[in-house]
Amino acid sequence: MTYVIAQPCVDLKDKACVDECPVDCIYEGERMLYVHPDECVDCGACEPVCPVEAIFYEDDVPEEWSAYVQTNVDVFASVGSPGGASSMTDLLPDVLPQ
Amino acid sequence: MTAVDLPHPHLNLAGLASIPGADEPQNRKDYTSDQEVRWCPGCGDYAVLAAVQGFLPDLGLRRENIVFVSGIGCSSRFPYYLDTYGLHSIHGRAPAIATGLATAREDLSVWVVTGDGDALSIGGNHLIHALRRNVNMTILLFNNRIYGLTKGQYSPTSESGKVTKSTPLGSVDAPLNPVSLALGAEASFVARTIDSDRKHLTDVLSAAARHRGTSLVEIYQNCPIFNDGAFDAIKDPQSRDESVIRLAAGRPIRFGEGGGLGLVRDTATGTLEVADVADVGEEAVLVHDPNFADPSVAFALSRLTDLGHSGRTPIGIFRQVERPTYDDLAREQVTLARDAGAGDLQALIDGRDVWEVS
Numbered sequence: 135m136t137y138v139i140a141q142p143c144v145d146l147k148d149k150a151c152v153d154e155c156p157v158d159c160i161y162e163g164e165r166m167l168y169v170h171p172d173e174c175v176d177c178g179a180c181e182p183v184c185p186v187e188a189i190f191y192e193d194d195v196p197e198e199w200s201a202y203v204q205t206n207v208d209v210f211a212s213v214g215s216p217g218g219a220s221s222m223t224d225l226l227p228d229v230l231p232q
Numbered sequence: 233m234t235a236v237d238l239p240h241p242h243l244n245l246a247g248l249a250s251i252p253g254a255d256e257p258q259n260r261k262d263y264t265s266d267q268e269v270r271w272c273p274g275c276g277d278y279a280v281l282a283a284v285q286g287f288l289p290d291l292g293l294r295r296e297n298i299v300f301v302s303g304i305g306c307s308s309r310f311p312y313y314l315d316t317y318g319l320h321s322i323h324g325r326a327p328a329i330a331t332g333l334a335t336a337r338e339d340l341s342v343w344v345v346t347g348d349g350d351a352l353s354i355g356g357n358h359l360i361h362a363l364r365r366n367v368n369m370t371i372l373l374f375n376n377r378i379y380g381l382t383k384g385q386y387s388p389t390s391e392s393g394k395v396t397k398s399t400p401l402g403s404v405d406a407p408l409n410p411v412s413l414a415l416g417a418e419a420s421f422v423a424r425t426i427d428s429d430r431k432h433l434t435d436v437l438s439a440a441a442r443h444r445g446t447s448l449v450e451i452y453q454n455c456p457i458f459n460d461g462a463f464d465a466i467k468d469p470q471s472r473d474e475s476v477i478r479l480a481a482g483r484p485i486r487f488g489e490g491g492g493l494g495l496v497r498d499t500a501t502g503t504l505e506v507a508d509v510a511d512v513g514e515e516a517v518l519v520h521d522p523n524f525a526d527p528s529v530a531f532a533l534s535r536l537t538d539l540g541h542s543g544r545t546p547i548g549i550f551r552q553v554e555r556p557t558y559d560d561l562a563r564e565q566v567t568l569a570r571d572a573g574a575g576d577l578q579a580l581i582d583g584r585d586v587w588e589v590s
Binding site for chain 2: 154156157173175176178179181182217218220221
């Protein structure tokens, strides 16, 4: 289980969640932010600070944005588990649902 | 009174040698219970739980032979969330209960989960004696330098001058250093790690679990509600290279940008000091040897902390030495006594040491 970032983040990227995450597992893509499903520890710190309520516990993602669960997995296919977003220099290439 | 030479039956036995292995490969879900995890959002305890659930499958032990014993405090909710055996026990007394378990059941992997309040306030006595006895257990000491469960009073590891609900004008106490305390209590395995560094945490816990004897692991753990940012200097990507000293066995203790800083011995005072490697030369830098029998250098290392004058914190394994464990020796004595044949209870009651008061 993990937290998931969904559609309201697209083209917004407020990043309040990035400051809040204690394990540095929220990565920046070109158009939105992503929670690393293997590095997230389910602490829930990010969810209440998102100004547009884009972050959900995996089981609670609204039906209309359910595809974002897989999006938050697929986006890391090429980079694996970097072990901390601050070590990344490039933005992740987005794999947004159609 | 007389003394006898004790046998050393398991001196070279690995920490997990007497524990049955799992029948089939395990994964993280095998160690995740059905309980809803209840800590505050952002608590460092989540990170430690995730790391433990992630690495326990790698130990390859039967889940039925693992037990987590906790005391009282936020971190002591840990056993609920692991699908192993567990006890949420008495305040400060988890090491005592774990001692009994480890001694009676050598086929158990025994873990203690405790915090700076539970282990160092009410449980200080039990902690030092578990370490002294070298009972076969692994102690995870979550140190957030505050009382979290009771909502923000100063703890035995809170820095002097700290303003809390119970110290409105600043704490007048001197804080304990858990690593120094453990070394002073003759601990055979002492380490420190950080909640947010998953890889380091996993490596240290894995080594601790495999050590035969008492392993003490101090985990710097952020309390985002009552002591947020206590370890920011150690975690911040901008400052952590300068403020964290990573210990690795057999390697010179160097840190900072490009390893430009190193630890050197001050022969006049016996302490360790931070020096510029370019000034003192590579050969002057201390090479870390956690297996060295004498704990003096490990103790000198432990005196460097983020609260001290160096402003820097070593993390990793400070000390890892082999010595006989209490439970192995106790079981050996029981076996020897049994082998000696049936005892004579009346003779024991009558005693051999009789005296008369006149």
